[in-house]
Structure formats: structure tokens, C-alpha cells
Amino acid sequence: MSTRRVIEPGRTIGVLGGGQLGRMMALAGRNMGYRFVTLDPTPDSPCGQVADLQIKAPYHDVEAAKQLAAQSDVITYEFENVDAEVTALLMRDSYVPQGSQLLYTTQHRLREKRAIEAAGVQVAPYVEIVSAEQLRTEVERFGTPCVLKTAMGGYDGKGQWVIRTLAEVDEAFATLSRARTDLVLEKFIAFERELSVIAARNPSGEVVTFPVAENIHVNNILHASIVPARISCEIAERAEQMAQKIAAALGVIGLLAVEMFLTADGELFVNELAPRPHNSGHYTMDACRTSQFEQHVRAICDLPLGSPALLTPVVMVNLLGQHVAPTLAWSQTRDASLDGAGLTAKLHLYGKQEAKAQRKMGHINLLCADVEYALSWIKQSNIWEDQHDA
Numbered sequence: 001m002s003t004r005r006v007i008e009p010g011r012t013i014g015v016l017g018g019g020q021l022g023r024m025m026a027l028a029g030r031n032m033g034y035r036f037v038t039l040d041p042t043p044d045s046p047c048g049q050v051a052d053l054q055i056k057a058p059y060h061d062v063e064a065a066k067q068l069a070a071q072s073d074v075i076t077y078e079f080e081n082v083d084a085e086v087t088a089l090l091m092r093d094s095y096v097p098q099g100s101q102l103l104y105t106t107q108h109r110l111r112e113k114r115a116i117e118a119a120g121v122q123v124a125p126y127v128e129i130v131s132a133e134q135l136r137t138e139v140e141r142f143g144t145p146c147v148l149k150t151a152m153g154g155y156d157g158k159g160q161w162v163i164r165t166l167a168e169v170d171e172a173f174a175t176l177s178r179a180r181t182d183l184v185l186e187k188f189i190a191f192e193r194e195l196s197v198i199a200a201r202n203p204s205g206e207v208v209t210f211p212v213a214e215n216i217h218v219n220n221i222l223h224a225s226i227v228p229a230r231i232s233c234e235i236a237e238r239a240e241q242m243a244q245k246i247a248a249a250l251g252v253i254g255l256l257a258v259e260m261f262l263t264a265d266g267e268l269f270v271n272e273l274a275p276r277p278h279n280s281g282h283y284t285m286d287a288c289r290t291s292q293f294e295q296h297v298r299a300i301c302d303l304p305l306g307s308p309a310l311l312t313p314v315v316m317v318n319l320l321g322q323h324v325a326p327t328l329a330w331s332q333t334r335d336a337s338l339d340g341a342g343l344t345a346k347l348h349l350y351g352k353q354e355a356k357a358q359r360k361m362g363h364i365n366l367l368c369a370d371v372e373y374a375l376s377w378i379k380q381s382n383i384w385e386d387q388h389d390a
């Protein structure tokens with residue numbers, strides 16, 4: 001039933017997954033007059049708290065997916081590891097404008113890399129790995145360091161092994177083989193900066209990109225996004241064009257986040273894609289004319305896309321479990337107004353019960369005249385000390 005149609009305000013959007021991305025999507029969509037139903041196993045999930053209804057069941061529960069389909073005029077998802085059987089069922093019983101092909105491609109690193117290359121965009125040199133002996137040969141050919149990754153299921157650095165010496169080959173292969181998925185070896189890119197671009201495309205074929213974000217990762221988890229990225233206009237333009245090219249070639253509907261490496265000599269390599277709102281796009285909530293979440297709703301409902309224009313420089317900084325208590329303490333002090341400092345802090349919390357270490361609990365958008373000032377404020381506040389020492 002996946003033919004093009006406009007979904008009007010008042011209709012119900014079903015979201016597979018009830019995490020923070022679904023929550024922020026629902027908050028934006030509610031402002032636009034839509035209703036929301038979400039499917040998630042966690043009671044009182046971040047999205048469930050702001051949706052009209054939460055169906056509490058595992059993501060792969062076929063009966064629950066049928067219920068979601070019955071209640072929704074359009075269905076989207078907030079993560080890419082959606083079960084193929086569930087996707088097929090949702091497409092049969094409801095309207096899933098994003099389709100199944102994009103999920104199929106982005107669920108698997110090898111398929112994803114081939115699709116990016118087919119779009120005429122560069123990825124880091126890679127090779128499929130099928131045995132420890134072949135891995136040894138390829139590590140010798142690429143040189144160390146290089147990165148062995150599982151093709152499916154990895155996130156935030158999980159399912160990866162940076163191979164620094166040949167002595168690690170057997171252990172790396174044995175460990176990642178346990179994931180029972182294909183393996184891929186990548187050349188290690190000595191990047192100068194990590195960038196991301198979020199593209200939006202609607203069924204009418206309109207494509208819009210948000211300004212390039214410069215991303216700082218700590219322990220493989222996003223720590224901060226800096227916008228504008230500290231790169232030349234020429235590189236920013238090239239990065240946006242690459243994202244547009246991939247979004248068009250893959251026939252994306254909704255959002256596509258494109259993560260890239262920038263090398264010192266100005267080369268850009270795409271690292272990975274995510275067919276959904278992305279942590280590195282949270283800055284758009286306070287700093288752009290249209291947020292990534294509103295844009296996603298517009299795109300899947302086939303409304304005209306909104307302006308992605310940047311209203312102010314911004315630094316988005318993530319709040320992990322260990323940052324919540326110091327942030328709450330700070331937010332109740334007079335200092336939190338940042339009076340006279342040329343900064344405005346917008347605190348977003350996701351409504352998660354337990355502030356476990358390394359768990360994404362919220363973020364702050366620091367609207368600023370100068371990103372260096374916002375970065376120095378982050379450094380000298382005592383909230384993110386663990387990130388600076390890492």
C-alpha cells in the first residue's frame with residue numbers, strides 16, 4: 001500500500017521505537033496537529049510519555065505490529081534495525097512511505113557502502129572479511145591501524161575493533177565473529193574532523209539539507225556537535241552535495257543522516273548512514289528555522305519541506321547519565337542564565353527514569369555568538385570533566 005499520499009494534520013503517525021528520537025518527533029508533530037502512537041517494550045518510554053498511546057511490546061512482536069498498523073495512518077521508525085518480517089507486515093497493513101529498501105540497505109554496512117559508491121560518493125577503502133587468514137592478508141595490505149566492524153547490529157562503537165598490530169588479528173576475528181554477521185575491514189582514516197549532514201526528502205522529490213555539523217566523539221559516543229562546522233565554505237558545500245546525491249540515489253523519504261570523515265588534504269569519505277533523525281541534528285531544535293523532527297514529519301506526510309536555515313551559531317552537548325546530577329544542580333543556580341556571557345542554554349531531557357552511566361539522557365543546545373566561546377564554557381563548567389580526560 002506504499003503509494004504517495006499527503007497525510008493531513010489530525011491523522012495518526014505510528015512510531016516504531018519509543019526512545020528519545022521518537023519523543024522529539026512526537027513533540028514536533030503534535031505542534032503540527034498530528035496524533036502519535038508508539039510501539040516499545042519499555043513501560044512509560046520517552047516517546048510513550050508524549051504520545052496518545054504506547055503499545056507495550058517487543059519490536060519484533062508481529063501481533064503488536066498489526067495493532068500499530070491498525071491505529072496509524074502513516075508509520076515511521078526511530079531506529080534502523082527493524083525486523084524484516086515486521087516491516088513487510090507494516091507495509092501490507094498500513095502506509096510506510098520510507099519503504100523497506102532503505103532499511104535493508106542501511107542495516108548492513110557492506111550493502112550500505114556499495115549503495116554509497118553506486119551514488120558516486122567516496123567511502124573509506126574496505127573489504128569483506130570471511131576468514132582469519134584473509135583478515136591477516138588484508139591487514140598487511142591496508143597497514144595498521146585499520147578497523148574491523150560487524151556488518152550488522154553495531155552502534156556507538158560496539159561491534160568494532162581497531163587493529164593496531166598483526167598480533168591482534170586472531171582475537172579480533174574470533175571476537176567479532178561471535179556476532180554471527182558479515183565482517184568488513186576498513187582502512188583507518190586519519191581524519192582532521194568528523195562531520196555530518198542531515199538530508200530530508202519528500203515523496204515529491206524535494207531535497208533539503210541542514211547545515212553541516214562538526215562532531216566530537218568521546219569513547220565512540222557523540223559528545224558535542226558544532227555548527228557552523230569549522231571548515232571552509234567549499235568543503236561544506238561539497239559535504240551537503242554528497243548528502244543530497246545519496247538521498248536522491250537511495251530514493252530516501254524522510255531524513256537521512258550522513259556521517260563523514262574530513263582529512264587534512266580536504267578529502268571527504270562517508271562513514272555511515274542513518275535513515276532517521278540523528279543525534280548530531282539535535283542542534284536544529286533551537287538553532288534552525290525548522291527542526292530535523294518537524295522536517296521528518298513534513299517529509300513522511302508529503303508536506304512542503306521547511307527552511308533549514310541556521311538562525312544562530314550553536315554547540316549541542318550531550319548529557320549522559322553521569323552528567324545529569326551536575327546539570328540539574330547547575331540549572332538551578334543563577335549562573336544557569338549565563339547572563340552576559342553571550343550564551344543561551346536550552347536544556348532538553350528525555351524523561352528516562354534511570355541515569356545509567358553513558359546512557360543518553362538529554363542534551364543542551366548552547367546558542368552563541370561564537371562557537372569557541374560555547375566550547376570554552378563546556379570545558380570550564382564542571383559537568384563534562386570525564387569527557388575531557390577521556
Ligand code: AMP
Pocket residue numbers: 124147154155156157158186187188189190191194217220259271272
Ligand atoms: P561507526 O560506528 O562506524 O560510526 O564508528 C564509530 C567511530 O569510530 C567513528 O565516529 C570514528 O570516530 C571511529 N571510526 C570508525 N571507522 C573509522 C575509520 N575507518 N577510520 C577512522 N576512524 C573510524
